Amino acid sequence: MDKNTVIGFLLIGAIIVAFTFLNRPTQEQLAQQQRMRDSLQQVERQKAALEAERSANGGSGESSEIKQQNSVADFFAVGQVLASDSVTASPDSLDVIQPTGEELVTLENEKLRVTLSTLGGRIHSVQLKGEKRYNGDSLILFEGDEARFNLELFNRNSVRLSTEDQLFTPIVTADGKSVVMRLGSSPERHVDLVYTLPENEFMLDFDIRVVGMKASLHSESLTNLRINWEQKIRQQENGRQFENRFARLNYRYVGQDAQKMSDSKNDRKELTEPIKWFAFKDQFFSTVIIAEKPFSNTILSSQPHVTGEYIKSYKAETWVPVTVDPQRDELTASFNYYFGPNHFYTLKSYDKEISDSSQKLYLEELVDLGYRWLSWINKYFTIPVFNYFLKFNWGMGLIIFIMTLIIKLIILPLTYKSFKSSAKMRVLRPQIKEIEEKYPGQDKEMMLKRQQATMDLYSKAGASPMSGCFPMLLQMPILLAFFFFFPSAIELRHQSFLWASDLSTFDSLIHWDANIPLISKFLGNHISLFCLLMTIVNVFYTKYNMAATDTGQAQMPGMKSMPILMSVMMFFFLNSYPAGLNYYYFLSTLFTIGFTLLFKQLLNEEKLLAQLEANKRKPKKQSGFMARLAEAQKMQEKQARERAKEAAKRNYRR
Template identity: 85%
Template sequence: MDKNTIIGFLLIGAIVIAFTFLNRPSQEQIAEQQRLRDSIQQVESQKAVSEAERLATDGPRQTSEIKQQNRAADFFATGTPAANDSIGAPADSTTETKAAEEEFVTLENEKLKLVLSTLGGSIHAVQLKGEKKFNGDSLYLFEGDEARFNLELFNRNSVRLSTEDQLFTPILTADGKSVIMRLESSPEQHIDLIYTLPANEFMLGFDIRIAGMKNGLHPESLTNFRINWEQKIRQQEQGRQFENRFARLNYRYLGQDVLKLSDSKNERKELTEPVKWVAFKDQFFSTIIIAEKPFSNTILTSQPLSTTEYIKDYKAETWVPVTADPQKDELTASFNYYFGPNHFYTLKNYDKAIKENNQKLYLEELVDLGYKWLSWINKYFTIPVFNYFLKFDWGMGIIILIMTLLIKLIILPLTYKSFKSSAKMRVLRPQIKEIEAKYPGQDKEMMLKRQQATMELYNKAGASPMSGCFPMLLQMPILLAFFFFFPSAIELRQQSFLWAHDLSTFDSIIRWEANIPFISKFLGNHISLFCLLMTVVNVFYTKYNMAATDTGQTQMPGMKSMPILMSVMMFFFLNSYPAGLNYYYFLSTLFTIGFTFLFKQFLNEDKLLAQLEANKKKPKKQSGFMARLAEAQKMQEKQARERAKEAAKKNYRK
């Protein structure tokens, strides 16, 4: 450091000391400053006492409302959060404080009981009156943190306001059918979440209304509100595995078919087309969000859960189109919630007042009635007939019995035709054995001659192996339609019959907790009695039918035991299915056996054989199918002869 630098520092220090000495306050000034400090302290003390008295009088809730108003006012007026605060998460409120300040309001009618929370202004719980969980508890679709609703808004500085962390003020209407949850920054500026529940309805009206805040919002929030809806799906039925199979997140594009996410794996889908509704579906109950104006830019997520209490976790993030009212300086968005059963006619009735087809909801498509080419049987026959019999209050077991008998009577002509075809094959059995004795062996030439002679016999006698198959094929759609109807029929839920306490789920007579390899995987941890009875009767009928339809022709090894094996395999497949379905299959097979015995009594096989012998003497025109089959056989026989000649020539040359 040089000499000039040292002299400079000394001069600066001297100046500072001199300035401090010359500006030192006098004794009078010091006394005046002390007096002012004492006065300020006294004023602050009086203010603290007044604030404490006001808190004791008004309570913490009013203070919280004022703070909420200040936060909302700061958000919309200045575009920034309040000092030492963050939008959507007040720094001065812990989780315990919020819980203490949270209040609940009940809104209910004859079918629903809704509990609304002031924290977030959202639906806290939904109870379906008159419905019970499989264990007898009251049926709640969700309660507490099992569901989450959040409205997100952005101000002009892109600061986010999340309603789920805000405390709303409830306002009940005079008629008791509506509740307004209000987040207010001033009398002219507020956010309203309006819930309207009509009498005797599962449908809840929901409106979002923002007043006096248009100038403070980001342009994006002026056209669309962003909402998030999440819900964990409770296990409501006894058969968790089966219920899980029918629990799916469904959605419908505007004017298009109903689609769904996977029921067995995690799936996330981004939808860019307009979406009319999104359904969080269980086997028998659903939460449906229905847009007045179609949702846009929707993201759906479905996740299976392995906990004992829940089976699925659904999420929907979407943008709700906004309607602006410039005269009132209001922004509104409207949609509906459906909290209720997956009942076909209940859901279908919501389209009665909608005349335009492209605006219809088609909520009844949530009821799984099978593939499109099959579901029409359930929609236009099974369900109407089933509902007709419900009027008589006969009990589900009797109704299923009557419906099974009715179905069997309708298809009785087809059953008789199939039986008669089998009888023709049976009376021709001795002649078939003669043909097999005439053309013995398994070489190709003998097999072709044997087959050709057999088909010629059938053609002359007027019998056809295929004539018995076509009636059976025509019955298959009805059997398949019922396979889809019973698991989706909420009318069977918790309806008992004989030993089955609930026809909508399995009727276990034996249960175990241990995991048995292979057995538990396919059967579950139980044995269903109706399924067991159905299997026993089906095996008996299969063996009887095989004996009755034996034509005497030689079959491939193992083919005779295949039908019986298939009947046994059905037990493993259907053991976890509803008792109502297995009861129907059990009755159906019993009726089939009964009609078969009746047919056998009325059909004289001697007369039938005489008729077939008479047919041989008549000129017979082959059907198109039989003609083509005969032509194919002739072609195969010709090719076989040519191959034999070629082989003979080669051997001769050698």
């Protein structure tokens, strides 16, 4: 070991010794830690004594009440500590405010009815006015034990206070818009949970205020408050399996896009980065908890329910940053509850007054409009046009009809281009058959010659098998955008049209209760008439289109029946989707058939063939793609000939 290495080890050792010396706890800190350990031991002894007393009393309610009073008294007792920490009041000497039993207090506006419970000071139930469940009952997001709220505080003796077990005293403001749920030992020392419901709003303001406890709270509670929120999601719509797909726990990081948890399996996320909000989302309604200051160290859990009255269970454990007011000796933490519909413009309206994009909520991301590269079609076209027609109070069936027609008119040039490309292939069919007769057989050399001759024909005539595919591909984003729009459009909810009583869910022509193997798995226990009509029309159009675009070329076995099979498979896939979506696909196919028949009348195939024949006589430069394709085919043909010669030579030598 050289001299430099020895010096390095000595320096490292000196740094470690100095760091340990400088960071050792002071005598006051050691004494404080000992007091905390003694306090925790005392609390545990009290709990054991109370449990023993409860067992001796046969589990009577009297012991539970004594336990609650002592818990509150133990927590607030530290509030009587003098500034010198030399005197501590006994829990028995405090006048703890205790209501006689659980009471319910209601806050109400034009949109919400929020019931609060003095047990835990929590929200007992939330009802959305003007909304109904699929069975006609009032739409209640949760009630009673279906939701749980708990706030945890620690005093300097590390005594924990869980609010969910405590009875609060309700204080209703004179205007009836706010309710204060108070827990405390005196007017100067208490914990307030303040609920305020503005007029005509889905947003409920919520404040936590810890008054007169700054000197007695544990340092951890002076910076962050720990809260738990749990909720079971009721089945609100007719199609349980379909509703389950859109019920997700969503959350949004500060300055980032919203994230989604799994909708089909148990999921758990431990988030170390700050989040602005998390949402317990159903298909059409959500409970969103929005932080004034971002939540930290959040744990989110989601659990689906296969059967029963609930479709999901959500849990959130998080820390809420507090604001300390030293002059008033008050700690506050503020956030909001959103109890309302997943309506795009309603959610977007909460960012109207916010100019700083980093502070915006972007709650509209709760509305599932498809993949990010696709959602812009719905955001900037589908939704604005759809809402424009809603102003006229027309029936939903008529609005979907008009929107489908508008879409078809917009893409009409692409549709015509695709039809014309198919017509070119169709009028060249006799010449394709001549090529097949000239180069018969399935050996590689003949197949290459057929391909080469066919490509030469298309190139000279100005036709291309691919030219009809590109217009169809350009239409796909619009078809996919509508596929995501209709299941998320709350405007369709409980809107009837013809035999469909609710366009936001499936229409049931035939339904049954028994579980039929395979059929029930893929179709559910019903058959949708709109889906059936869409499938029949689509099969008809597919067969017609296949006949119209048949070039006469030989195809692989089974390829002809594949498009029809895919159309039938769509019936099993879409049978449980909203009737509004299947109605749109039904109309879209009908319009396509109508325009195809119109194009057939307008396009003279004899003139088209004459034009193609004229193109053959013109010197034509091949496109880069066609030239490369032709060159590749020539190379394949040359290689095939060389391989055939080599094989012939080997056979001759033998």
